[in-house]
Amino acid sequence: MTARSVQVAIIGGGVMAAWTAFHLARRGVKALIVERSFAGSQASGVNYGSMRVQGRYLPQLPLSLRAQAIWEESEKLLGVDVEFRRMGHIHVAVDAAQMDKIERYAVDAAAYGLHPEIVGRDALRRRWPWVAQHAVGLSWSALDGAVNPRLVVPALAAALRDMDVTILQGRRVVAAEKDGRGFALATEEGEEIRCELLLNMAGAWAGEVSAWFGEPVPLFVAGPSEMVTEPLPYFMEPTLQIVDGSIVVRQVERGNVIVAGHPRGPADAVAMRARMPGGKTLTNLQRVADIIPCLSGASIIRTWSGIEGYMPDMIPVIGPSATTSGLWHAFAFSGHGMQLAPALGAVMSEFVLDGRSATPLDAFSIARFREKAAVDEEYLKQEFDAGIVKV
Template sequence: MQVIVLGGGLMGTSTAFFLARRGVKVRLIERGYIGTGATVASFGNIRRTGRNLNQLPLAARSLALWNQSQELLGRDVEFRATGHLRLIFDAEARSDMQTFAEAARPWGFDIDQLEPAEIQRRFPGLGPSAIAASFSPRDGSANPRLVSPAFADAAAHHGAEIFSQAGVPEIRKTEAGFDVTTAQGRFSADILVNCAGGWGPAIAEQFDEPVPLAIRGPQMGVTEPLPHRILPVVGMWARDGGAYLRQVERGNVVFGGGVPQVDVPEGGFAHYDPAGLTRQLTKLVRLCPALADTTIIRHWSGTEGYVSDKLPIMGASGTTAGLFHAFGFCGHGFQLGPGVGDTMAELIATGASETPIDYMSITRFSA
């Protein structure tokens, strides 16, 4: 079996790694540089709280792999299980948290529900006006800038071939499988895996599988280094879109959310929009008032694919034998990444997956 994986983000590199680890011959092809799409723009959040309930088995599989990441990859990608604190500031959000907590329990996921006194005792200085919070102690974060190159290098160590700066691929279905022509050469394989992120629908459409996906850019920023006092990842339960932050070990506070993502034209680039900065920072300071006088040193955005029903595309093609998809993770795919790669490798190598993924099939959009 020969497999071509298109896309060098976390989904593509982890899929290539777990395939190569199974002894499958793999070529990973990335149009630009490894890890510079949605992955590098990510906040780096590894959270299960608030996730679609059907995704919890995949999230659990992925969390187990995050805990093995240094052993698997041979390097530190800064995974830290610092816990995920999600603050609540109004009754609607508290109701949403309690509904999720009750619904998630049968799936094997329990979250701690905290009252104000407990928040201030355990996390002094965070959310002083919060009326409640949830806490998931086993969740945390990792460094988005390190993880895709680490998976790509580890895949190469297991025999995968990695091709970056390959440009937009030309794909042709053949009797034997697929031919892919790129700036780095022409390649053939029995299996093609579409992990192209926001560009995934263009590949799927070539095989009569249109996907309603919009490309949007998150609004991210980072502060100057500060004394390290914020241990957990901090978020917000909010129906209008909550902000979130985390402090890295070097002291900088990475933040995002609080404002809508910016639409990105097809073939264009995502940009940071300063128009929403005041609104974003107001929510950020509500999470941590001590940040009010902090200097912001950089803003950025990136390219993320958002499917119309807010669920990603994952699994086998409904039209073409040998074609598989894993794209469109709607801004919440970072936590799932290793689990996606392991599950896709299992599905491709064995024809089945122990983790249920049928609800993410691309066939849900077929006529």
């Protein structure tokens, strides 16, 4: 049996793990990443690439704003362009209730340092004439943007190789336990890994890891519904999202329009399969045409999905284990983790090495699931069938 001994081991090789290892390495600690498939193969590589700050869960804003500042420096940090672009984001209201929601959010977000601009119907028509006439207004954030998720983890992996950080790919951790010397991990491939500190960043499979340490959580999986059109003449700079989350649309510099729609599709974490149902393609095409009429004749050239981990409250688990010292969790980002990743990595490195961080994490504690460790199947059916799961 092959044995390794490291200070920090990270289970999972997605964007959260990669950014965490990056920040640790910059401070002289070379974590070992253990990934069951290949780095960035699931949620980190198949997501929409939204760099949206506005509209987030309010206690998440300190982390989100810190992340956006790091994304602004990503090309310098990583040495390559991962197509981070700050093109802005419009949160479009199609009725009075949605308009009221974004107006109240703008007031509440100001306390965290985020100041989206509320734009009424007439100004909307002047500034974004391609938005459908039935839109009643929107919230505009110039800070927000997008990134190419297919480029991010490969760029981080290359940077980590240059920092002599090891990523073990194709290694499934099947057991882990705490003993007097730290943690002992065993892989399906027959390797033993010992570490002083353990980070659970296993994404859709993180619930299995937390359960090994007496912390079961109601994690469930689903697949994003993504599609892209043929290249079209460039006309829309900001990302457009309807307030209810039913459709998100952006155009890349090459002219293709990328579309995400909710609810998400089925996923199987055991078989490692996810698919976008055919009916979703037609539904999303109609939604796009309804809110951006000039796209009504666009042709879809590709659809895709992946496996994402969710919590029923749509809030991730971040922070120390409630049962085991030296164990940290960061998982179930519920479809909105890509933007948070660089700040999450910085915060995790601070907690691991310093024992504290100025960025608060209390709202994301795993302890909130002590009273309920099972998925509420009826809740999920209502959320997904009704199409109101939010990004």
